[in-house]
Amino acid sequence: EKWDFHELSLQGPASGNPYKEVQLTASFSLGPRTLTVSGFYEGQGIYKIRFMPDAVGQWTYLTSSKHETLNNKQGQFTCVKNTGMNHGPVRVAHKYHFAHADGHPFKPFGTTCYMWHHEAEDKQAQTVKTLSAAPFNKLRMLVFPWSFVNKGNPALGVFQSDAEGKFDFERFNPAYWANLEKRLHQLRDLGIEADMIVMHGALPKHAEAFYLQYLTSRIAPFRNVWWCLANEFN
Numbered sequence: 001e002k003w004d005f006h007e008l009s010l011q012g013p014a015s016g017n018p019y020k021e022v023q024l025t026a027s028f029s030l031g032p033r034t035l036t037v038s039g040f041y042e043g044q045g046i047y048k049i050r051f052m053p054d055a056v057g058q059w060t061y062l063t064s065s066k067h068e069t070l071n072n073k074q075g076q077f078t079c080v081k082n083t084g085m086n087h088g089p090v091r092v093a094h095k096y097h098f099a100h101a102d103g104h105p106f107k108p109f110g111t112t113c114y115m116w117h118h119e120a121e122d123k124q125a126q127t128v129k130t131l132s133a134a135p136f137n138k139l140r141m142l143v144f145p146w147s148f149v150n151k152g153n154p155a156l157g158v159f160q161s162d163a164e165g166k167f168d169f170e171r172f173n174p175a176y177w178a179n180l181e182k183r184l185h186q187l188r189d190l191g192i193e194a195d196m197i198v199m200h201g202a203l204p205k206h207a208e209a210f211y212l213q214y215l216t217s218r219i220a221p222f223r224n225v226w227w228c229l230a231n232e233f234n
């Protein structure tokens with residue numbers, strides 16, 4: 001559907017550090033218009049590219065990479081009209097208001113659950129159940145846990161870590177990102193916008209651009225994601 005995302009999954013190199021060493025992009029075209037997006041490494045030799053089409057019609061794509069197994073992959077898909085609760089991303093409308101991309105009004109009534117997706121599985125499920133019966137249509141949340149060290153569910157660190165809990169800021173943790181995407185899908189299905197605070201915690205300066213590139217490559221295609229650079233005290 002329009003404003004959903006099309007996902008390509010490709011098999012590629014798994015040796016070394018693919019998060020850092022492998023570059024992958026794809027160009028998506030509809031008529032004379034072409035948009036280029038970055039891919040990302042999922043883990044286990046799997047690379048993905050996600051694209052949110054904003055117009056109906058027959059789109060074509062072509063990948064680009066220095067690695068032969070990822071380069072020059074091409075294909076097409078048909079984007080169909082949006083349906084149901086899918087009104088597209090929220091934007092500023094009429095200077096002081098908000099509306100979805102199709103013009104459907106959005107009146108934010110939000111709540112905050114900073115690190116709910118870092119909690120134990122049962123508490124995450126309980127939160128989704130609570131939200132399903134609540135009036136909120138926007139949820140403010142962190143990417144990282146509040147204290148940067150994940151005390152709720154240590155298996156869900158944003159980055160991979162060693163036996164002592166020290167983060168490797170050049171390798172991401174696939175389990176965390178898979179769970180984040182699961183929760184974003186659930187919020188989307190409930191009609192809830194995810195207001196993501198992206199810079200939080202003691203992230204080294206050299207890791208910031210690397211992290212932001214990966215973050216946006218993975219979750220920018222979710223139409224219910226909002227970007228907040230930092231919290232007010234940052």
